[in-house]
Amino acid sequence: MIVRSPSWIWRRVDLALLAGCVVLAVLPVVLEPSAYTHNQLTFLFLTSAGALAWNWLGGFVGQVSFGHAAMFGVGGFVAARLMLSLHLPAPLGWLGGAVVAGGFALGAHPLLRLRGPYFSIATIGVGEASRLGFTYWESFTGGSSGLSLAIDGDLQYQLYWWALALAAAVAAASLAIRRSSLGLKLLAIKADADAAADVGISATFYQDLICVLSGAVVGLTGGLYASYQSFIEPTDMFGFERSITFVLMAVIGGVGTPLGALLGAVVFVLVRIYLLASYPDLYLGLYGVLLILIILFEPLGLTGLARRGLRWVRRAPAPPGAAS
Amino acid sequence: MTLLATRGLTKRFGGLCAVDGVDLELGDREILGVIGPNGAGKTTLFSLIAGSIRPTSGEIVLDGHRVTGLPAHRSVRAGIVRTHQIVRPFGTLTVFENVLVAAMHLSRTATGHARDRAAEVLEFVGLSDRQGHYPATLTLAGRKRLELARALSTGPRVLLLDEVVAGINPTEALALTALIRRVRDERGISVIMTEHVMPAVMSLSDRIFVLDRGKPIARGTPQEVVANPLVVTAYLGTSAGEGAGP
Numbered sequence: 001m002i003v004r005s006p007s008w009i010w011r012r013v014d015l016a017l018l019a020g021c022v023v024l025a026v027l028p029v030v031l032e033p034s035a036y037t038h039n040q041l042t043f044l045f046l047t048s049a050g051a052l053a054w055n056w057l058g059g060f061v062g063q064v065s066f067g068h069a070a071m072f073g074v075g076g077f078v079a080a081r082l083m084l085s086l087h088l089p090a091p092l093g094w095l096g097g098a099v100v101a102g103g104f105a106l107g108a109h110p111l112l113r114l115r116g117p118y119f120s121i122a123t124i125g126v127g128e129a130s131r132l133g134f135t136y137w138e139s140f141t142g143g144s145s146g147l148s149l150a151i152d153g154d155l156q157y158q159l160y161w162w163a164l165a166l167a168a169a170v171a172a173a174s175l176a177i178r179r180s181s182l183g184l185k186l187l188a189i190k191a192d193a194d195a196a197a198d199v200g201i202s203a204t205f206y207q208d209l210i211c212v213l214s215g216a217v218v219g220l221t222g223g224l225y226a227s228y229q230s231f232i233e234p235t236d237m238f239g240f241e242r243s244i245t246f247v248l249m250a251v252i253g254g255v256g257t258p259l260g261a262l263l264g265a266v267v268f269v270l271v272r273i274y275l276l277a278s279y280p281d282l283y284l285g286l287y288g289v290l291l292i293l294i295i296l297f298e299p300l301g302l303t304g305l306a307r308r309g310l311r312w313v314r315r316a317p318a319p320p321g322a323a324s
Numbered sequence: 325m326t327l328l329a330t331r332g333l334t335k336r337f338g339g340l341c342a343v344d345g346v347d348l349e350l351g352d353r354e355i356l357g358v359i360g361p362n363g364a365g366k367t368t369l370f371s372l373i374a375g376s377i378r379p380t381s382g383e384i385v386l387d388g389h390r391v392t393g394l395p396a397h398r399s400v401r402a403g404i405v406r407t408h409q410i411v412r413p414f415g416t417l418t419v420f421e422n423v424l425v426a427a428m429h430l431s432r433t434a435t436g437h438a439r440d441r442a443a444e445v446l447e448f449v450g451l452s453d454r455q456g457h458y459p460a461t462l463t464l465a466g467r468k469r470l471e472l473a474r475a476l477s478t479g480p481r482v483l484l485l486d487e488v489v490a491g492i493n494p495t496e497a498l499a500l501t502a503l504i505r506r507v508r509d510e511r512g513i514s515v516i517m518t519e520h521v522m523p524a525v526m527s528l529s530d531r532i533f534v535l536d537r538g539k540p541i542a543r544g545t546p547q548e549v550v551a552n553p554l555v556v557t558a559y560l561g562t563s564a565g566e567g568a569g570p
Contacts, residue, residue, distance in 0.1 A: 181438075197376075
């Protein structure tokens, strides 16, 4: 399974990404969408950033984590606590959450020597243990009743650009990693960790590094999400469903591809908007069907489909009469 | 001059002593052949020297420095690299990238330098025209050359070749044998090789080291070793009524 694109696709991806960010950045000013749309887009950016960062570990290194909600929750609660107890401004709170979440992710070090399904199963355990631990740590998380942040209308509005900047930065970082020597080393580790060690690449070091970076960014996303929701509670933040969501978005979009998770996040948010309210059961069923179809027919998800389409267009003969 | 030496190198797996007190010396620019029947401990010996597994006891010294128990990626930085009997190319990387990624640990700052070295090594092993292809499109002999190229691009002083010639056709085997000789002659790299293909190992090796059930039973020039009754016994066994040695 080849997870990379030829260079002619890269240039277009860069341009499309840049253009998309510019359009989205000026959109609220030009079109003045409703508060609902504004909020949904903010949510989309946060979701995208989380899924893209999950993909660093799950896709680039190939260690599929079902426990990333732990870092999301830690980032969210630490950020909320910093804002509530120390009255730090929101961006500092988010940053603090990210740092602690990155450190928390380093706790996965002993798990990272496991590979494949064994690692995945172990992360389920870590995720669930974190959920229970933080639910019972009432003095910090408020237990089942959670924490409420002061509602700040301006911040809610500005969060759109914060979230957009975060998603754009994570997307750019994903592309940069894939094209760098680091990206090549990660591909080598994913292909064969032992053979990588035999050519001087420490799988342990790079897995730890990516796990911390991925955890920190997911924690940062958790912090912004806390401000977005103004109310957070452990079952939602640390829930297994949240961990699954990261996996789903990456798989639907194209696991291991740098920007596939972005497509996955768009589909996820759209489906959520249209189906969650009216058919809450159908919503999960649809994901199940989508997941089965993708795993059976297109392991690279929507990205794989898009690449097939592009190749098909490229190979198709020019229409008669077109300039040669 | 001794470049690499092991002293009393031992590896036990539970009750099985796979490598049992091996003292081995490799000279500078020497090709040392390690032979022995199946299960003699050749691959385990390689894994120990390359750092893939840790020895139970004994030590490994490279150019006066102890490298015992270093993990594999640090052994590579120290200058010891291995190839695998069953080739293990990185399937999602092109031939060029396979070699490039192995060249990176030396020049972490200058990727340009790593690219030059990767290109040079691919030229050396004769895979330049395949550099944009994926390893799965290569023949087995091609993948063995790739395995060799990947090891060479790490800039080793000691190269451990685990059955590189086995399993390919005689013409390719001859070409690969010549290539291994050039690795020593042109690049000045010392080689330890295990091989079941006797013509290859006998013609290449300056000295031969024979292992049987983890223990060294003979060493010497290829001519001395094939004439050694212990070696004949280890390979062919003894006929009924005959003693187990001279």
